[in-house]
Amino acid sequence: MTAPVLFGAIYSVYTRIARLALAEKGVAHRFEPVDIFDPPSVPAEYRGLHPFDRIPALRHGALDLFETAAIARYVDEGFAGPPLQPAAxxxxxxxxxxxxxxxxxxxxxxxxxxxxxxxxxxxxxxxxxxxxxxxxxxxxxxxxxxxxxxxxxxxxxxxxxxxxxxxxxxxxxxxxxxxxxxxxxxxxxxxxxxxxxxxxxxxxxxxxxxxxxxxxxxxxxxx
Ligand SMILES: N[C@@H](CCC(=O)N[C@@H](CS)C(=O)NCC(=O)O)C(=O)O
Structure with a gap:
């Protein structure tokens, strides 16, 4: 499968959370900038990815995800690397x-x-x-x-x-x-x-x- 793509902005608190999960796991990915606070610049494709007009969102193969907690959990569970959640x-x-x-x-x-x-x-x-x-x-x-x-x-x-x-x-x-x-x-x-x-x-x-x-x-x- 191709590498995941994270859509977001480097100034965004929630995008940073997702980026931290990717970095802690060592997951190679592509970062696609989306400036949600500049609505005209937001690609139509992104509007389809996030029905609530927020950032970030993640695309991995056929899987599209929004909500940072879900993205971070997927990054932890879907990739090799140090576990980011307790087992118990x-x-x-x-x-x-x-x-x-x-x-x-x-x-x-x-x-x-x-x-x-x-x-x-x-x-x-x-x-x-x-x-x-x-x-x-x-x-x-x-x-x-x-x-x-x-x-x-x-x-x-x-x-x-x-x-x-x-x-x-x-x-x-x-x-x-x-x-x-x-x-x-x-x-x-x-x-x-x-x-x-x-x-x-x-x-x-x-x-x-x-x-x-x-x-x-x-x-x-x-x-
Ligand atoms: N519940 C969302 C919250 C994401 C969120 O609020 N992101 C902010 C940027 S840090 C945003 O997109 N704000 C745009 C707006 O409020 O219009 C998540 O967990 O991903």
Missing amino acids: PGARARMAQIVGLLDAYAYRTLVWDVFVERVRKPVRGEPVDEGRIAAALPQAARCCRVLEGFLGGGDWLAGEGLGPTLADLHAAPMFACFRMAPEGASMLAAHAALDRWYRRMAARPSMLATPSPMIEGASHAGA
Whole structure:
């Protein structure tokens, strides 16, 4: 079968999660840029791949997939390389729980309410909604507290006995954004184990190989 094709944007948090899974597994693939925040540039073919107009999506032979958690799971289960999910049902379910809570409770808060408001809007010359940031911080703190609890003194969110799992790969791009805001950096510093976890993740070759232009400071409208 031909190599998988990942459609997405290098500035995108969710695309980065999929790229991390591909990199951690060492899967050769093609990257097809789709700038979802510039609708006229999005190829018609892509609209057929993702019925909700988001990125990323993955094509592998006859299989088309959207939703990052599903893509990352397929990358782990469909290819050789180090396992990114615990084998034991309980540990695997806990990993899926962390991925779910990141999607449901962390992404919008950490990325849109804090990072985009505090870091991206000034770059774009847009007014910052201080109320939105202030309202998000308790939820951000709750995310930090819960995730730190899952670390439980270990190195990874759900991977005792393994290296990082899909939970770590899901979380790291969100925290890469969050910590760019002073509020995020100080909140991470106040959660020492989570801060150490982030530094551990940030040093991985997969993270170093998938830098986000937004985090390096280049201007872009999206998140
Ligand atoms: N549930 C989707 C979320 C993907 C998502 O929200 N991607 C963002 C970029 S990081 C996007 O496409 N945003 C476009 C928009 O909000 O219009 C997944 O897990 O893949």
